[in-house]
Amino acid sequence: MRRRWVLIGAAVAAVVVAAVVANPFGTEAAPSAADDPSAVxxxxxxxxxxxxxxxKEFQATVTFGESWVLHTDATGVVTGSHDEGEVVGYGEELIRIDDKPVVLARGDMPMYRELAKVDTSSRDDAGNRRKRQTGDDVAQLQRFLxxxxxxxxxxxxADGTFGGVTESALKDWQKAVGLGVTGKVDSAQIVFAPQPVRIASADRVGDAFSELExxxxxxEVQVDTNTRDRGFLPEGASVVVRLPDTDDALDGVVASQQETQDDSGSTVWxxxxxxxxxxxxxxxxxxATVEVTRVVAEDVLTVPVAALLALAEGGYAVETVGGDGATTLVGVEVGEVADGIAEIDGNIAEGDEVVVPG
Structure with missing residues (x-):
């Protein structure tokens, strides 16, 4: 923004100026006054x-997804547990009950039966010779070991058959982690899950064990918007996420957007x-707070809204300044307006100097 001494023409004096937005730009030092007495x-x-x-800024919710309860047959008194938010990886203790660990292992199939070596020389109630345990759950156990x-x-x-070698490896593991060396295992000792988990809630030390959530x-960061504002957050858009009680800003990307209902039953995006x-x-x-910058018009000519003059006959103009200080009204079409800046089009070029009424 500059201060110029210009000659105000009669045409300009006839302009009816609409409500003027405060000038958001700073000013430079004014030059010396022009010699012409009509200059202002x-x-x-x-x-x-x-x-x-x-x-635009949105209020958001931080969520770790839908929680679930891990199944375990362990019973007794909790003697060791994690705090909420702690992550448990494969091979690590989920919780200690009666001073025995319940360990997390990688696998999609839950531990639905006791796994052990079968005496193949014995027979079942129907008189058939017993067979070794086989299946995906056995292979999961072998991979874990x-x-x-x-x-x-x-x-x-990891051949999916529980034999003497698997029993030997299992006993070695049980001895190493402080479990009874039985060569048998169930969900009181190992819990399978397809991914590491975050502790959502757990019984406190000294409580009778009930469940492990x-x-x-x-x-994930979730933002609910109305239809008007959803355009600020298209899939793939870059945003900034700010968490409470910290000055840190995290880069974020919009992963998805879907129509749903909030807790009150209202439709939201x-x-x-x-x-x-x-x-x-x-x-x-x-x-959390989500900040986003949206491009409303690309590669366009712009001026401060305060530079727009509303014409008595309708439409808008800007007041350009020539090299000699004389001003001329130039009609323009106004496009998008954002944060005090307007898109314009007309017989005007980048770098032209225009008056911003004070």
Whole structure:
């Protein structure tokens, strides 16, 4: 923004000016007065070419997804537990009950039966010779033992059949973690899950064990908007996520947007945002702020809204300043307006100087 001494023409005096928006730009020092006695000082600025953007802020919710209860047959008194928000990985203790660990293992199939070596020389109630246990759950157990480093001196394979080698590797593991060395295992000792888990809630030490609630480890940020504002958050849009009680800003990307209903039954557009870096699973806050900048017009000529003059006959003009200080009204079409800046089109060029009424 500059201050110029210009000659005010009669045409300009006839302009009816609409409500003028306060000038958002700073000013430079004024030059010396012009020699012409009819010249008056005014503020001017240049027509610029730019992307026209607008900023918006949304209140958001931080969620770790839908929680679930891990099934275990363990019973007794809780002697060790995690705090809410702690992440448990494969091979780590989920909880200790009666001073015995319940360990998390990788697998899609739950531990639905006791796994053990079957005496194939014995017969069942129908008189049939018993067969060894086989199945995907056995293979899961074998993979867990291999990943944990218990391979029965290199003899164990994840072949899905529970035999003497699997029993030997299992006993080695049970001894190492402080469980009874039985060669048998059930969900009181190992719980399978398809991913590491975050502790959502757990019984306190000293309580009788009831259940272990967990949720996914990856946080999501969710924003509910109305139809008008959903355009600020299209899939793939970049945003900034700010968490409470911190100045840190996390980069985020809109992962999805879908129509749903909020708790009151109103229809909203729910936007899911993922951050990089990921939000710390230990976070217990449930709120966040999402900031987004939206491009409303690309590569357009712009002026401050305060530079627009409403004409008596309708439409708008800007008052351009020539090299000699004389001003001329130039009619323009007004496009998008954002944050005090207007898109214009007409017989005007980037770099032209226009008057901004004070």
């Amino acid at each position: 000082p005014v503020e001017t600025t240049e027509v610029t070419r730019r992307d026209l953007t607008t900023d 291999l990943d944990a480093g218990f391979d029965a001196n290199g003899r164990l394979a 967990v949720d996914p480890t990856d946080a 729910r936007t899911t945002i993922v951050t990089d870096p990921a939000i710390d699973p230990a976070l217990t806050a449930t709120s």
